[in-house]
Amino acid sequence: MKTLVCVWMMICLCCCAEAAASDLLRDSAVSWLGALPCGSWDCECAFSKLQGCCCVSSALDDLEQATFIRMMGLWDGLMRLNTQVQDITAGCKIAFTAAMLPMSGCFGPFTSNMSISYQSVSLNQGNGYNPALGVFTAPHAGLYSFSFTVYSKPGSSGERLYQKLQLVKDGTVLASSWEDNREDSEDSSSQTLLLQLRRGCQVYMELLSGRQICGDTQGLNTFSGFLIYPSSDELGN
Numbered sequence: 001m002k003t004l005v006c007v008w009m010m011i012c013l014c015c016c017a018e019a020a021a022s023d024l025l026r027d028s029a030v031s032w033l034g035a036l037p038c039g040s041w042d043c044e045c046a047f048s049k050l051q052g053c054c055c056v057s058s059a060l061d062d063l064e065q066a067t068f069i070r071m072m073g074l075w076d077g078l079m080r081l082n083t084q085v086q087d088i089t090a091g092c093k094i095a096f097t098a099a100m101l102p103m104s105g106c107f108g109p110f111t112s113n114m115s116i117s118y119q120s121v122s123l124n125q126g127n128g129y130n131p132a133l134g135v136f137t138a139p140h141a142g143l144y145s146f147s148f149t150v151y152s153k154p155g156s157s158g159e160r161l162y163q164k165l166q167l168v169k170d171g172t173v174l175a176s177s178w179e180d181n182r183e184d185s186e187d188s189s190s191q192t193l194l195l196q197l198r199r200g201c202q203v204y205m206e207l208l209s210g211r212q213i214c215g216d217t218q219g220l221n222t223f224s225g226f227l228i229y230p231s232s233d234e235l236g237n
């Protein structure tokens with residue numbers, strides 16, 4: 001029992017001595033004011049004149065090299081992304097709005113469906129709209145919004161309102177607005193629709209054969225459209 005206590009006390013003393021020694025080392029390291037003796041424990045230091053860092057200089061060098069390579073990689077990726085964004089968004093400011101020229105008489109009736117050339121163009125960004133033909137040709141694939149307003153005023157009440165217009169995409173009728181009555185002396189209607197278009201798709205308005213638009217003295221018959229967001233041609237349906 002006595003031996004055990006003695007051994008225990010000795011261990012305790014040793015510990016105290018070890019702690020005192022490490023405290024001493026730390027204190028002298030912290031209070032060191034002179035130059036670090038770098039030269040003597042330089043491990044292949046390329047910057048042997050620099051003091052205090054010689055032993056890590058090769059590791060720092062490696063880190064610098066690795067950081068540089070990663071930054072070059074990031075830069076490269078950024079440039080590629082930038083090019084992709086530019087490819088997608090180039091020429092994507094597409095919007096037009098046009099109205100029929102004011103008229104006191106009537107447009108129509110004709111013996112066949114007649115495309116309407118809205119000739120008074122107030123906006124044509126991206127030049128997709130051709131006022132001579134009244135045809136919009138999509139300069140870029142994407143989702144588009146189109147609107148049209150039909151207005152007709154045959155004249156005195158009792159005269160027949162007899163209009164029918166249709167929005168056509170590449171020969172296919174997608175929307176229509178019509179009127180056939182003798183109760184109203186004037187009437188109008190509007191429609192908006194969203195279309196997924198490929199580049200080169202054509203959208204235009206037609207007046208149906210036998211129908212007519214009359215008395216629009218203020219250019220109230222309008223046709224407009226704009227690109228909501230672009231898509232790649234492969235995605236366009």
Ligand SMILES: *[C@@H]1O[C@H](CO)[C@@H](O)[C@H](O)[C@H]1NC(C)=O
Pocket residue numbers: 112113166173208209
């Ligand atoms: C005119 O449009 C109507 C309605 O969409 C259609 O039924 C008719 O076939 C068209 N006429 C011609 C000549 O394309």
